[in-house]
Amino acid sequence: MLEIRWHSRAGQGAVTGAKGLADVVSTTGKHVQAFAFYGSAKRGAAMTAYNRVDDQVIMNHEKFMAPDYVLVIDPALVYVADFTAFEKPDTVYIITTHMSTEELIASQPKLQGKKVYTVDCIKISQETIGKAIPNTPMLGALMKVSGMYEMDFFKENMIRVLKKLPQKIIDANMIAIQRAYDEVK
Amino acid sequence: MADTMELRDIEVWDGNMAASHALRQVQVDVVAAYPITPSTPIVENYAGFAANAYVDGEFVMTESEHGAMSCCIGASAAGGRVATATSSQGFALMVETLYSASGMRLPIILNVVNRAIGAPLNVNGDHSDMYMGRDSGWIQLDAYNPQHAYDLNFIAFKVAEDHDVRLPAMVHQDGFMTSHTAQGVHTMTDEQGFNFVGEFKPMNDMLDLDHPVTHGVQTEEDWHFEHKARQQHALMTAVIPKIEAAFDAFEALTGRRYNLVETHQMDDAEMAVICMGTSVETAMEVVNELRANGIKAGVVGIRVFRPWPMEQLAAVLKDVKAIGTLDRSSPHGTMGMLFNEISGSLFNTDTKAVLTNYIYGLGGRDLTKAHLVGIFNDLKANMDAGKPTTPLQQYIGLRGPKLSFF
Amino acid sequence: MMSEIKKIKNLKEFSTSADRFEGANLLCPGCAHSIIVREVLNATNDDLILAASTGCLEVCTAVYPYTSWDASWIHIGFENGSSAVAGAEAMYKALKTKGRLKQPERTPKFVAFGGDGATYDIGFQWISGCFERGHNMMYVCLDNEVYANTGGQRSSSTPIGASATTTPAGSISYGEKKNKKDMMAIMAAHGAPYVAQVSPSKWKDMVAKIQKGFAAEGPVFINAISACTTEWKFAPEDTIAITDLATDSLVFPLYEIINGTELNITYRPKNIVPVRDYLGAQGRFKHLFTKQYEYLIDEWQTRVDLKWEQLQRREEARV
Ligand SMILES: Cc1ncc(C[n+]2csc(CCOP(=O)(O)OP(=O)(O)O)c2C)c(N)n1
Ligand code: SF4
Ligand SMILES: [Mg+2]
Numbered sequence: 087m088l089e090i091r092w093h094s095r096a097g098q099g100a101v102t103g104a105k106g107l108a109d110v111v112s113t114t115g116k117h118v119q120a121f122a123f124y125g126s127a128k129r130g131a132a133m134t135a136y137n138r139v140d141d142q143v144i145m146n147h148e149k150f151m152a153p154d155y156v157l158v159i160d161p162a163l164v165y166v167a168d169f170t171a172f173e174k175p176d177t178v179y180i181i182t183t184h185m186s187t188e189e190l191i192a193s194q195p196k197l198q199g200k201k202v203y204t205v206d207c208i209k210i211s212q213e214t215i216g217k218a219i220p221n222t223p224m225l226g227a228l229m230k231v232s233g234m235y236e237m238d239f240f241k242e243n244m245i246r247v248l249k250k251l252p253q254k255i256i257d258a259n260m261i262a263i264q265r266a267y268d269e270v271k
Numbered sequence: 272m273a274d275t276m277e278l279r280d281i282e283v284w285d286g287n288m289a290a291s292h293a294l295r296q297v298q299v300d301v302v303a304a305y306p307i308t309p310s311t312p313i314v315e316n317y318a319g320f321a322a323n324a325y326v327d328g329e330f331v332m333t334e335s336e337h338g339a340m341s342c343c344i345g346a347s348a349a350g351g352r353v354a355t356a357t358s359s360q361g362f363a364l365m366v367e368t369l370y371s372a373s374g375m376r377l378p379i380i381l382n383v384v385n386r387a388i389g390a391p392l393n394v395n396g397d398h399s400d401m402y403m404g405r406d407s408g409w410i411q412l413d414a415y416n417p418q419h420a421y422d423l424n425f426i427a428f429k430v431a432e433d434h435d436v437r438l439p440a441m442v443h444q445d446g447f448m449t450s451h452t453a454q455g456v457h458t459m460t461d462e463q464g465f466n467f468v469g470e471f472k473p474m475n476d477m478l479d480l481d482h483p484v485t486h487g488v489q490t491e492e493d494w495h496f497e498h499k500a501r502q503q504h505a506l507m508t509a510v511i512p513k514i515e516a517a518f519d520a521f522e523a524l525t526g527r528r529y530n531l532v533e534t535h536q537m538d539d540a541e542m543a544v545i546c547m548g549t550s551v552e553t554a555m556e557v558v559n560e561l562r563a564n565g566i567k568a569g570v571v572g573i574r575v576f577r578p579w580p581m582e583q584l585a586a587v588l589k590d591v592k593a594i595g596t597l598d599r600s601s602p603h604g605t606m607g608m609l610f611n612e613i614s615g616s617l618f619n620t621d622t623k624a625v626l627t628n629y630i631y632g633l634g635g636r637d638l639t640k641a642h643l644v645g646i647f648n649d650l651k652a653n654m655d656a657g658k659p660t661t662p663l664q665q666y667i668g669l670r671g672p673k674l675s676f677f
Numbered sequence: 678m679m680s681e682i683k684k685i686k687n688l689k690e691f692s693t694s695a696d697r698f699e700g701a702n703l704l705c706p707g708c709a710h711s712i713i714v715r716e717v718l719n720a721t722n723d724d725l726i727l728a729a730s731t732g733c734l735e736v737c738t739a740v741y742p743y744t745s746w747d748a749s750w751i752h753i754g755f756e757n758g759s760s761a762v763a764g765a766e767a768m769y770k771a772l773k774t775k776g777r778l779k780q781p782e783r784t785p786k787f788v789a790f791g792g793d794g795a796t797y798d799i800g801f802q803w804i805s806g807c808f809e810r811g812h813n814m815m816y817v818c819l820d821n822e823v824y825a826n827t828g829g830q831r832s833s834s835t836p837i838g839a840s841a842t843t844t845p846a847g848s849i850s851y852g853e854k855k856n857k858k859d860m861m862a863i864m865a866a867h868g869a870p871y872v873a874q875v876s877p878s879k880w881k882d883m884v885a886k887i888q889k890g891f892a893a894e895g896p897v898f899i900n901a902i903s904a905c906t907t908e909w910k911f912a913p914e915d916t917i918a919i920t921d922l923a924t925d926s927l928v929f930p931l932y933e934i935i936n937g938t939e940l941n942i943t944y945r946p947k948n949i950v951p952v953r954d955y956l957g958a959q960g961r962f963k964h965l966f967t968k969q970y971e972y973l974i975d976e977w978q979t980r981v982d983l984k985w986e987q988l989q990r991r992e993e994a995r996v
Contacts, residue, residue: 105453109283112455118283121452124309126394145556147416147448147549149637300771303764327774329767333760334806341757341803345728345764348751351772353764371753477749477765478772480724480780485744487752487761494741 087144090137090228091153092122093163094221097129100159103221104135107228110235110243111139119144132160132167153177157228159207159220164194173200180227180270182207182220187271203231205270207262214262215255222248226263227270237267273298273327278458286420286449289456290356290382290442291316293424295326296464299380300351300471303331303342307361308394309446310384314356328352336361340368340379347377348486350476352428354379358446359386362400366407372439373408373502375486378431379439380424381409385548386446387634395635396446398547398599401576402608408502410440410510411576415533415551417454420444422527425459426517428468435509437474438502443576445548447635459525467524506578514575531580533572534587536562540569542650543588545609546597547573550631550638554597557643568647573609581616588617593625593654595646597667599632606664606677625653628677631667642667682888683722688880695719699745703737707913709903709920710734710819712877714790717817717899720887724748724785726765730758730795733826734819756800762789763812786891787814793834794824797858808867808896815890815897818860821905829908833858836928838973839961841908846964851973856980864898865934871897873933873943878920882931882943889933902929910960922955927985928977932992940991952978 090107094100101122108120122135136151138144152172158164158181169179178201183190187204191197205227207220215222222244229240241260248256276295284292291313294302304314314332321330329346333339336357347353357365362383372379385401387393404411412427414420420442427440444450459467475484490498511531518529535555537543544554551572561568571587573580588594598607605611610628617624629646632638646667652660662675685691697718704711710733718725725748729735735752738745751761766787772778791800796818804816823841824830831841835853840846844853865872870893875883883901890897904919906912911919923929924944931944953974956962965973 101451105283105285108453112281112283117455119452119454120283120285121447124394124447124451126308144454145552146640147445147452147553148639149448150639150641300775301764301767303767327771329771329774331763331767331810334802334809337757338760338803338806341753341760342764342767344753345751345761345766346768346771347764348761349726349765349768351768351777353768367754368757375753476779477726477751478769478778478785480749480783480785483747483749485739485746485750488739488741488744489736489752490741498741 088139089151089153090155090157091151092135093156093158093160093167093169094133094135095129095160095163096127096131096133098159099219099221100133100135103159103225104137106222106244106247107137107225109247110240113243116141117144123149132163155180155228155232157224158182159224161208164190164197170196176201178231179203180205180224180231182224184209203227203270205266207266210262210265210269214265215258222259223262223266226266230267230270237264274324275461276325278460280458281455282458283453284417284421284456285312285451285453286414286417286444287312287384287451288316289417289421290424290444291320292458293421293464294354295320296459296461297352297425297428297468298326298328298465299354300328301331301343301346301353302328302355303333303339303346304355305333305336305339305357305361307336307358309386309396309450310356310358310361310382312450313382313384336364337368340365340372343379344368344372344375344377347372347379348375348476349478350473352432352471354382356382356384358384359388359400363388363403366403369404369407369409371487374498376437376502377439378437380427380431381439381441382424383441383443384446384450385443393634394446396448396450397633397635399601401443401547402600404441405577405608408438408506409577410438410506410514412440412442413547413574413576414442414444414449415549415572416449417452418456418527420449421456421458422521422525422529425464425467426514426521426529429517429520430510430513432468432471433513434472434474436505436513438505438510443548448549457525457527463524467521510578511575511580529574531575532583532587533574535570535572537569537571537587539567540591541567542593542595542647542654543569543571543591544595544597544643544646544650545571545573545613546599547576548599550597550599553638553640554643557640557647561644561647566647566651579612584613584616585620588613588624589620589622591624593650595627595629595650597629597631597646601630601633610664623657625657625659627653627659627661628664629667630664636668638668681722682892683720685884691719691880691884695722697725697746697748699747701743702745703740704733705907705913707906707916708733709821709877709905709916712916713817713819713901713903716877716880716883717788717887718748720884721786721891723891724783726762726769726785726787728752728758728762728765728789730789730791730800731755731826732792732795732819734790734792736826755795757803758789758791758795759800759804759807759814759816762787762814763807763810766812766814787812789814789816791816791818792825793818793820793822794832796820797833797860805867808864808869808898811895813895815899817899817901819903820900821903821908822857823905823908825905825908834860838965838970838977840964841961851964851970860900861934865937867896868937869898870895870936871933874900874929874931876902876920876924876929876931878917879924879931879944886933886943908961911958915958919958922950922958926950926952926955927981928952928955930985930988932988939995940988942988942992952981
């Protein structure tokens with residue numbers, strides 16, 4: 087079982103990102119789950135979303151998770167959210183920030199000795215989609231770090247997932263995904 | 272004619288989306304609804320289908336849940352397929368009309384996305400609303416995941432609209448844990464889905480202008496009892512065989528099997544937990560892990576909550592030595608519902624099982640695998656001692672000192 | 678398909694022209710509810726789908742295993758007769774779209790009846806919802822200014838000074854303290870195409886209004902004065918006389934509001950009767966005829982005069 091936890095602010099698209107990922111993964115015959123903790127949170131509140139991926143039918147509905155990947159799509163959350171909760175020794179962190187990985191670790195010592203990758207999904211989404219919606223770029227970064235899928239396959243399926251959006255926005259998302267894939271370090 | 276929608280064999284849907292597609296595919300004639308978290312997306316998705324020509328029935332956004340069910344009752348009595356959705360406070364507001372719908376024998380389908388009932392206000396999933404409905408005369412089916420939320424809707428329409436049944440039915444799913452959790456859902460084509468349920472066959476329809484009917488009469492001590500007795504008789508005799516037949520037909524069509532009582536590793540189980548909703552599946556996974564360590568544990572899930580499958584439960588539990596009943600609703604002054612109902616189901620049998628009660632998950636509080644392991648440890652101790660070694664009722668996952676009552 | 682408006686020549690023909698509401702019912706002798714219902718039903722030859730809210734009409738006309746209704750009829754509860762008929766109307770539309778009506782060539786009318794309790798009070802939200810949504814239906818309020826079915830408790834339609842069981846007249850109380858809610862204005866404010874106040878004793882005026890209502894597209898509100906022999910405390914044979922006193926004293930003026938703006942007074946009494954005569958004919962106002970409370974009768978008269986003036990000004994100004 088592969089388990090992923092997203093840290094985001096409500097409105098940044100973590101739920102959509104988690105569901106989009108689940109959708110793509112499902113086309114490969116794997117079993118998926120995507121969910122989130124909501125409450126009555128309004129836009130801007132810190133929140134978490136989750137993915138589970140397995141070869142077996144997923145029966146586990148507990149919200150508790152010891153994640154293999156932690157995806158942080160809002161830069162400030164590494165300072166205010168408990169984003170290392172229930173981490174495992176080999177948990178991989180992919181974090182949105184304008185800093186380099188070294189600078190980030192220096193500013194948040196909790197990350198010392200961890201497998202940390204950084205990418206500026208906020209900037210990428212602003213420059214491509216025109217809005218700070220860092221969810222799709224984060225998926226591009228995840229593809230690179232995890233080696234889960236070939237980029238062509240992933241993008242092709244993301245186009246299907248996003249099909250209700252205007253073509254221009256879909257194209258921009260594809261550029262954003264590719265950029266994050268290339269830029270994550 | 273409404274447009275058909277091409278679906279993939281497996282769609283990644285959350286429970287709400289799954290239920291909305293089921294309503295679309297059975298071509299409901301009137302949906303009258305009012306939004307409330309977490310069932311709102313069912314209504315929104317359906318509105319989206321209506322706005323894009325995927326449904327051609329009427330969609331009525333009412334001023335309240337009470338108004339929604341009132342419209343559903345009027346529409347159903349008029350003679351056609353009717354459905355709606357609600358949760359929690361909205362369910363509570365509907366309660367008066369739930370009794371009307373079942374007393375008038377109208378086959379309305381209500382998707383209940385289970386949620387806590389305030390105070391304190393809470394939008395998350397527990398079973399308080401589902402439990403509140405249990406004496407209302409409706410059939411109640413319980414989904415454990417989005418696939419079930421989809422499938423059970425078709426089964427609900429087929430059973431409820433059967434002229435030997437003519438009772439409304441609720442399809443329950445856990446708020447957020449199912450309703451907002453996306454998982455792979457095996458779909459039917461629009462044609463398959465519709466044909467499984469078939470054309471609506473009206474009975475005592477107000478719109479048959481040549482045969483006027485009176486719906487919703489007054490009875491006092493002279494006839495009320497007979498009406499209620501007939502309703503109870505239908506629930507106790509006609510409904511279970513119809514549900515089983517629908518389960519069989521559904522399996523023949525899709526290969527997916529449903530049972531009145533779902534069991535996991537119960538053939539040789541020495542101890543078992545009984546629960547509802549998503550917890551059933553989490554417990555199944557825990558049992559798989561315990562089995563790997565040689566522990567003979569099992570799970571019983573209630574699929575058909577009303578009518579209560581008493582005989583079937585007695586049969587699956589007859590050789591078990593310790594049973595934990597897990598209730599996701601505050602019993603407020605007694606034992607949990609499952610404890611009481613299971614007690615009643617086993618009382619006149621030869622069982623020697625030790626029965627205990629756990630209250631868990633209120634207001635969406637997580638039920639973890641670790642909690643379940645702890646419960647099975649309790650059950651093992653009860654089994655070895657041949658009597659309860661814990662208080663009869665305990666709270667699971669509660670902050671602070673562990674509370675227990677009884 | 679527009680249905681033809683039924684032609685009616687005289688009262689005798691009118692009262693016997695259809696029998697979709699049977700005289701066999703359990704309403705009090707002299708109850709105006711049954712007269713109103715009959716006049717509404719007899720105003721059209723079209724098929725009817727009816728609803729009633731809990732109240733005298735409902736408990737007295739559908740007592741299992743009997744029914745007084747020879748048209749499809751539904752009752753759910755006290756507050757939701759409007760929604761019941763709205764649901765049926767939605768189903769009619771759905772089945773029409775889908776080509777599944779059994780008699781597609783006929784266009785039934787949808788009518789809900791409710792008491793003033795069901796209308797002014799507990800069912801108000803449901804009615805407002807139905808009107809805002811624009812269902813093609815008529816809502817008829819049987820306004821007897823009291824919860825008659827449950828033994829005479831006050832409603833928000835009960836007028837000042839009436840003694841009701843929950844606002845009884847006593848040594849330090851003259852009964853109801855609040856004036857009747859202006860339901861006509863509220864329903865007109867919904868922008869309903871047709872809103873009218875009717876009296877069963879002015880049957881020609883009433884039939885004309887019911888027929889106008891049936892011809893309108895959208896939700897129609899009818900407020901019908903329903904003199905209640907039991908709770909208003911007058912002899913059963915005086916129902917029509919009391920009703921005439923209500924309209925001729927202008928306590929219950931007859932008028933209509935079209936599309937929420939155009940107000941027409943439809944009945945101008947030749948001889949306006951003093952309000953005192955109307956009040957004096959009913960036991961519920963008996964205590965007003967004492968030294969202590971007589972000033973309330975004058976206040977009544979002033980209120981009625983003002984309202985009449987205001988209605989005339991609105992009619993003239995076409996607002
Ligand atoms: C929810 C609810 N509350 C209270 C009642 C009790 N009740 C039944 S009829 C009625 C009064 C009816 O008054 P009205 O609507 O004016 O009709 P009338 O009997 O005067 O014609 C009341 C209070 C009820 N049936 N349902
Ligand atoms: S109490 Fe009044 S309204 Fe009720 S049946 Fe008698 S007269 Fe009619
Ligand atoms: Mg009344």
